[in-house]
Amino acid sequence: MERKITYITRELMEKMTALRREFHRYPETAWTEYRTTWRAAQELKKAGFQVFLGEEVCRPDSRMGLPTGKYLKFCEARALSEGVPSGVMERMQGGKTGAVGILKGEKPGPVRALRFDMDALPVQEAETERNQGYRSLHPGIMHACGHDGHTAAGLGLAHLLGQRRQELTGEVRLLFQPAEEGCRGARALGDQGWLEGADFFLGGHIGIGAERLGEIVACTHGFLATSKLDLQFRGRASHAAKAPEKGRNALLAAAVCTVNAYAISRNGQGDGRINIGRFTGGRGRNIIADEAYLEAETRGDTGGINRFMRDSLERVARASAAMYGVTCRILEQGEAGTAKSSPELIRICRKAAESVGLGGLYRETGSFQASEDAATLMERVQNAGGQAAYFMFGSPLAAEHHQPGFDFEEEVMGIMAEFYSAAVLGNFCTFGA
């Protein structure tokens, strides 16, 4: 890719690379991004941003799919041992991760919110020649989806904007979101008000829907709307030989729920999805099981179709429980909508891309073919009259997303930062003006 460098210096590229590798070595799963949050906050502060941390970032009640208290404690201890100061930890304790940085220009202008996700996955990283020096130090956890790169690119952007603050108009909000995986964090971030008054919103992902370095593809077909639900069945134990009739078989109810969840009707309006991804139940071979748990998810081409799937699943779950005289609690563990990028913003961003020599591989339509927590934020901005867009940044991959050998070309972080900064700083950015 030949192009003149506009904003990103070699020095900044090296900083992003170092940050990305640091995040990669210390991966943290959803709601335990203590070390990552602390480091992001440090860099934002260095770059001159006003920084927010802890309870201020994600509304505690709105967080979905929190891990157990025991696991949170384990991660907090680990983060302390890996450098997080105890004063900072105090503010984050109990899964209050995520950071926000705000920078205001001297002249009036639009409010722009950009979102970067920070969480890793429960995947054991493969040992490759490539990742020597930055392979994950946390057993069973890995940045296998590139969020380390997203965070590093966001911090690179912060430094760049800090350096060129005199060019900035209006306000920029950099949102470092926890718990994107499972679509668990965006709602809590939005509920804390960080999108209020936002004129535009940008988000993006490395290596999906585009393979060549330099490709920037607007996601226009939207995401699959999704709901993540945990189903808890509670019954009554009994000896399976002496008095099976006295039991209330929670495991059997959950099995009936599973089979019938997949039997939910197809939909003439578009595609839906259903999955029961985990099932655990029962205490022992000779006991009528008094409890069972399912991890389920629904999806849909549209919010309406996902709602149809979810309503159907809830009906199936409650009826399965009633069928065997057990109870069923339904716990929401995540959700996302199916926002489409705003057409006008896509055209504006083309100009931004062209202004920094990135217009050649810019495409105005593309499909993500999965769910993204960003959709929740995009819908919030669009419903309030703003514009929102989501971009896929091309990169060759060492292995597919979520695979143990996943890795990307680090130069893509430069492209992200360059493109975002052009969108923020360029004079075509007088959105809506």
Next chain:
Amino acid sequence: MERKITYITRELMEKMTALRREFHRYPETAWTEYRTTWRAAQELKKAGFQVFLGEEVCRPDSRMGLPTGKYLKFCEARALSEGVPSGVMERMQGGKTGAVGILKGEKPGPVRALRFDMDALPVQEAETERNQGYRSLHPGIMHACGHDGHTAAGLGLAHLLGQRRQELTGEVRLLFQPAEEGCRGARALGDQGWLEGADFFLGGHIGIGAERLGEIVACTHGFLATSKLDLQFRGRASHAAKAPEKGRNALLAAAVCTVNAYAISRNGQGDGRINIGRFTGGRGRNIIADEAYLEAETRGDTGGINRFMRDSLERVARASAAMYGVTCRILEQGEAGTAKSSPELIRICRKAAESVGLGGLYRETGSFQASEDAATLMERVQNAGGQAAYFMFGSPLAAEHHQPGFDFEEEVMGIMAEFYSAAVLGNFCTFGA
């Protein structure tokens, strides 16, 4: 079987045989025993009994499992063409079958109720050498359970009691019950009050639990309590390709109900049974089915276990309907309890048997291993302080009950009438005295 004849004359035996063969030629299924009722009433009258017919016999609202109005009309027309006077038919129209005959002695004494069932089965009779001359004239209908013999024996008994009226004390009620198959008629007979004040009750069956002519076995292990239920699922039709999501799939709900009915828990207190014996649903291959029907039955060693099975089935049915957004109506089509013969009455009846030379093959314990509508009547008498017993009368069979080749030795009717008359007329019969 050698024994001295006490009550039954050759002439009476011939009358019973002729009656049985007449009933066999004109078999009528549950609630359509128009011709059988008319003939029974005629004979009862001839024998000097006070006769009841039509609405007086079975309480209309309490009848279960009535056939369709169309089928009733068809059978009424057939019965008229086979001799039933229109005046008699008027009283029975709409499935008001069954007859009761009452005879009172001149001296005070106990009230004794004896029950004889009259209905045939939807079975196509085989053509055998034996049944030449009395093979069923009604296509697809047959006396394949011996109720023709029961009715004839009951009428033989009526004639005998009529002849020996001077020996009779107290009161005798001969109950000719419709709709025993499926346990549909006894409740309605009982609800009309025919067991009020009954000191004892006797009933019996040909050829179950005993194979030798002359065997008389008291049923002490009781019957399987049972419930017969029809389940009607109603949903909403929709085109299966264009808009499956708009349908409410009654057929699928019924299938889920079926599978889970069989999955009802075993019971540590005794045996239960469940069956879905018929399933019909749907209008066409490419339509989401808007209706489905199941014919179900439950059974249990005890009334409690049958209640457990039935309650579980109803819960499964309602939950299956709720699961797919359809409705489910549950219609009671039959039921019977699990009465055990009263021990004192069994001992009294032994004496009656011995008095007429039938003591040799009399057994005081036996098991019926099926359900019998008589149980409902027995429980009613026993609960009111009376005694009740049920007997199995041995006979070789040409084929199993309910099979197309079924037939029994007609002499067994003589044994039944002899035994019953001894129980009614003998001086050991001062029951409760």
Next chain:
Amino acid sequence: MERKITYITRELMEKMTALRREFHRYPETAWTEYRTTWRAAQELKKAGFQVFLGEEVCRPDSRMGLPTGKYLKFCEARALSEGVPSGVMERMQGGKTGAVGILKGEKPGPVRALRFDMDALPVQEAETERNQGYRSLHPGIMHACGHDGHTAAGLGLAHLLGQRRQELTGEVRLLFQPAEEGCRGARALGDQGWLEGADFFLGGHIGIGAERLGEIVACTHGFLATSKLDLQFRGRASHAAKAPEKGRNALLAAAVCTVNAYAISRNGQGDGRINIGRFTGGRGRNIIADEAYLEAETRGDTGGINRFMRDSLERVARASAAMYGVTCRILEQGEAGTAKSSPELIRICRKAAESVGLGGLYRETGSFQASEDAATLMERVQNAGGQAAYFMFGSPLAAEHHQPGFDFEEEVMGIMAEFYSAAVLGNFCTFGA
């Protein structure tokens, strides 16, 4: 619709109308189109065509979803009573319906096959003001999908081509196909060789995807590929109380099959459909059912997806049978592919439409959103190197297709005949030449 008449005269329009109404009065369902076939053959002969009938038209072994022999006999007797000569009937007996007419021009030219479907539906026609004079004379049967119009238009075309034979080049084959409903007849027609050497194929439907008279819309999105399967489960009967363990429960196996058929996986490549539209099983409430029948269908956006659905259904059916020790026979009752109209032929047909003043409402893309037996024929022609197209002819409808009140504007038959004749006779029709 104002346009100059090119081919269709008032006289011809009246003939088509009379024919359509005659077919409407004598509707015949799949494989019983005896009278319709006879009349079509008569008209083809009058028009100068070489006519084929009986076994020559549809290969007997390839016919799917034949009715019972008893129903065929009933329909044959009815057709005889409605005028079909016994000699003609002899050739068609046993469901050998369908007619083909062939006309050759004097000069060489392409072979063109046009297909018209003839069967009616098991729907009871409503009594409306409009259909006075031509309402169905066959109880429970009705031309509720417009095939009467298709057949009449095809015969109108035959007369027109016969009149203008001197303009004809090459060869025209008019295929009057039985059993389009349920996708049962096209395979047998194709297997008899009527498409061999065909350079192009045309087919069409009244009133789908277009509402205005004069609209002619090419079906380019293809049809839903589909398979129609009957599933026969056979087990062993047993008394449900005395020996349930000796039964092999065919009804239960079919219920398990039903539930799991709907649970077949969604498909990331496109939409699939599954339906169990009818379920009948069992002999009586207290008998373990020894037989059960399901009527099923699968569909898919592509042949591959339908194959996935069908293979999955067959696997589910066989496993359900194995689960309960019963057998399962799978009978193919219909199938159709998902052919797309050939782009070049669509453009050629536009010219034909324009040449007769029908270009104004001609559209080159459209979607049928259902299955069509024609797809089987189209694929056969296309796979052999020919071109095929399917058109939807707009008409206002009195009620939806397959509804009791269905009716269309008869003028649409004129448009069909005019358009087809332009495509056959026009000089732009030197397809592939």
Next chain:
Amino acid sequence: MERKITYITRELMEKMTALRREFHRYPETAWTEYRTTWRAAQELKKAGFQVFLGEEVCRPDSRMGLPTGKYLKFCEARALSEGVPSGVMERMQGGKTGAVGILKGEKPGPVRALRFDMDALPVQEAETERNQGYRSLHPGIMHACGHDGHTAAGLGLAHLLGQRRQELTGEVRLLFQPAEEGCRGARALGDQGWLEGADFFLGGHIGIGAERLGEIVACTHGFLATSKLDLQFRGRASHAAKAPEKGRNALLAAAVCTVNAYAISRNGQGDGRINIGRFTGGRGRNIIADEAYLEAETRGDTGGINRFMRDSLERVARASAAMYGVTCRILEQGEAGTAKSSPELIRICRKAAESVGLGGLYRETGSFQASEDAATLMERVQNAGGQAAYFMFGSPLAAEHHQPGFDFEEEVMGIMAEFYSAAVLGNFCTFGA
């Protein structure tokens, strides 16, 4: 209970009590009875028995339901730290637990085998006033079924027989069996030949079917025959949104298996049982699950009924797997038959009981109402022409079997040892002579 002491001295009673409390403090679950085995072997040696240990006791290949290698290692390390010499441990490593002691009399006589089970349960013991001083030292493990008492009584018997060796005729084999819970050990013990040539076999249990100290009840109604099976379903993972059709859903197959396992037919010959007591499956919410595990058990009044249940379960499991294209491995984890005590031996044992003043509460019929691994050994002896009996020894209980507060009256061990020694040493014991 007043009775003259015949064999058991106060000293021996104290020894048994001390041993029982030691076993209670160091409970070990199935196939990890390292410390218990070692101590039993020590005592047997002290008593003068020839002792067998390690591979000689249970045939390694015949052991069922072995724990994981990791857990075995953990228990081996624990046992070493609790006193087991490393030389002894070497012989037992890998779950080769169990001990056999043999003592021969000087005069010829019958071969008698007595079986004592040694394993504890995965139950966390409650803290009570009573168990102070001997409460379990192993977290989550407890002798909650009294096998500590069985083992101690068996060792008490060994000491007594050692002391009275001059009275002994023939041969005594004391079998200290591992892994009775789950019916996992008896087969392996039998396969090693310890019952070859046995003229009689005795076994028993504390506190089942009898509550008063001194009650000795012969188990004549037999046990429930049982099979313990693990079902492993393996499929193929796939992304639940992008390519569900590429997955092979092991979790769904296991759910179908679960529902249909409960739907296995009732049995007219007697009671059966089925239970799926544990279900674990899947890796994550958005992944089609590639594996699932079920822990199942079947039972039956007779071996034939259990075989019916087990065969049906295996058929259901294999069909469920086939239905979704996954594989199913069925692993046998335990089994037991339904032996009935030999009537002659029961009468002989009555005399033995009477000879030591224990005749008063001896009962010749009783029902165990559960499964027992001893049945496997009893059937082996009986099938080879020997006699076998099983006794229930009454004791008040602090809580039900398998409950955290379970405890029994230790004096019952004296009664067991006294009764067994009378059966072995008394002159009425010339069984079969």
